Amino acid sequence: MKAALRVGLVQVGWSGSTRSMQDQYRIWIAEAARSGAALVCLPEFSLIPYFPGIRRHPDGFKWAESLPGGVSERFFSEMAQTHQITLVGSLFERAVDGTYYDTATIHSPDGRLLGYTRKIHIPSGDGYHETDYFVGDSEYPVFNIGALNLATPTCYDQWFPELARIYSLNGAEFIFYPTAIGEEPNDRTMDSSEAWQTVMRGHAIANGIFVGAANRIGRENGIGFYGSSFICDPSGKVLAQAGRDTTEVILADLEPGTLDHWRDHFPLLHQRRPSTYQDILRRFEPEVRPGWLEDRMVQG
Numbered sequence: 001m002k003a004a005l006r007v008g009l010v011q012v013g014w015s016g017s018t019r020s021m022q023d024q025y026r027i028w029i030a031e032a033a034r035s036g037a038a039l040v041c042l043p044e045f046s047l048i049p050y051f052p053g054i055r056r057h058p059d060g061f062k063w064a065e066s067l068p069g070g071v072s073e074r075f076f077s078e079m080a081q082t083h084q085i086t087l088v089g090s091l092f093e094r095a096v097d098g099t100y101y102d103t104a105t106i107h108s109p110d111g112r113l114l115g116y117t118r119k120i121h122i123p124s125g126d127g128y129h130e131t132d133y134f135v136g137d138s139e140y141p142v143f144n145i146g147a148l149n150l151a152t153p154t155c156y157d158q159w160f161p162e163l164a165r166i167y168s169l170n171g172a173e174f175i176f177y178p179t180a181i182g183e184e185p186n187d188r189t190m191d192s193s194e195a196w197q198t199v200m201r202g203h204a205i206a207n208g209i210f211v212g213a214a215n216r217i218g219r220e221n222g223i224g225f226y227g228s229s230f231i232c233d234p235s236g237k238v239l240a241q242a243g244r245d246t247t248e249v250i251l252a253d254l255e256p257g258t259l260d261h262w263r264d265h266f267p268l269l270h271q272r273r274p275s276t277y278q279d280i281l282r283r284f285e286p287e288v289r290p291g292w293l294e295d296r297m298v299q300g
Contacts (some may be wrong), residue, residue, distance in 0.1 A: 005147035008032030008040045011229040011242045011250070012047045013218025020060040021047045022075055024247070031038060031226040033083035037257075038230045039145065040079075040249075041088040043214045043229075044102070044155050046076040047072045048057035048092060052130045053221030060133050064094035068113050081111030086145050088152055092134070093118070102177050104152040106143055113235040115143050119154035120163060127185040127223045130156075140166050145164035148173040148210075148254065155179045158196065158213065162280070164203035168269060169219045173259060174210040175203065181215060182225035193244070201236040208234045210254050217245050 009027045016019055025042065032040045044050075048063045072091035080087040085294050086108055093103040093116075102119035118137035122130045140163070143150050151172035157163050167175055177200070184190045196213075204211040212231040219225070224251055229242040231252040239252035263269070 002147060002256040004255045006036045006038055006251060006253050007176075007212065007231060008035065008037030008249050008251050009176075009212055009214040009242070010040065010042050010248075011042065011214055011227055011230065013024075013216055013225065013299070014220055018047045018071060021219075024194060025079065026074075028247070028249045029079050029083060029087070032251065033085055033252055034248070037085065037249075037251060038147065039086045039088070039150075040083075041212065041214050042090060043174050043216045044090045044180040045092060046089045046178070047075065048222075050180045050216065050220045050225075051092075052133055053127055053223055055129045055132055057133075058189055061094075061100070063092045063103075063119050064100055067091070067093050067095070067103060067105070067116060068285075073113065076105055076107050077111040077113065078133065079231060080107035080109055081167060084109045086114075086150075087174045088176055088178065091152065101137060101192075102130065102134050102154055104154055106145070106152060106239060108145070110291050113183060114145070115141055115142055115155070117152045120155060121156045123156045127183070127221070128156075138214075140170055142167060142170045142172045148256070151175045153177055154288075155181060158200055158203075161199075161203060161206070164207055164209075164211075168207035168209055173256075174212070174254060177213040179213045179215040179229075191218050191226070193228050197228065197230060201232050201238070202233050204234055205236045205266075206268060208259060208266060208268065210234065210259065217247065233258050 012024050051057045055112045076089040090104050093101040104117045106114040108114045120136045122136045124131040149171045150165040200211045214229045216225040217227040231239045234260045240250040242250045
């Protein structure tokens with residue numbers, strides 16, 4: 001039987017510079033590694049501010065990096081090799097063809113870039129103007145990291161059950177989402193943190209997988225990020241949970257037997273009836289409301 005995989009999620013906030021962000025991560029990645037984590041995962045845009053909170057941010061595209069070889073990728077490689085861990089990070093990618101993406105990276109314990117995943121669903125609305133800066137991809141890669149098969153979609157992808165199902169059908173056993181989510185600027189009374197966690201726990205249950213998300217904390221561009229990073233098992237049980245405003249690392253052991261036990265009792269992936277699912281491809285035309293589907297203006 002495979003041994004359990006100890007996972008560490010790091011929860012931090014923007015500290016004002018990429019250098020100070022690296023200083024923070026050096027502390028918390030080392031703490032996770034000392035605590036036995038073999039896989040360490042960081043929030044969305046790990047070393048940079050959440051610039052899409054502002055439309056036409058004057059410095060937005062200055063945060064874009066090449067992959068490989070950018071500041072973030074080199075730092076992730078260094079940390080993975082220094083601590084002999086698998087490391088998931090996140091960066092703003094400028095591809096060789098000039099296209100911009102929100103990209104999660106995976107580095108192996110020898111510092112090698114094992115692979116990357118580009119965000120698929122891109123939000124557009126007050127406080128989260130991501131379509132101004134990058135586009136969505138259409139690939140669903142799954143990476144074997146020895147202990148299990150890992151998928152690394154990003155943030156807004158969390159809300160779409162189709163995405164979690166596809167990753168699971170592609171062999172994912174743990175879906176980790178680098179995340180930057182918080183308040184709704186047009187309704188300060190709305191707190192989506194419970195719904196946010198619930199929908200991901202539902203993905204875990206429906207697909208028989210482990211799920212985790214590492215969120216930001218602090219305030220940027222008038223938005224308060226609500227932290228609450230967590231890891232759950234295939235039954236939806238929360239194994240570890242961070243606070244709403246604390247800088248910390250949370251740890252959980254992913255037991256392969258837990259996954260097998262759940263799937264033995266709830267073989268949902270095997271009892272699907274895809275031949276009856278044609279309607280899922282039907283185009284849905286909702287009433288377009290103000291603030292939805294803003295014009296894309298991705299340009300460097």
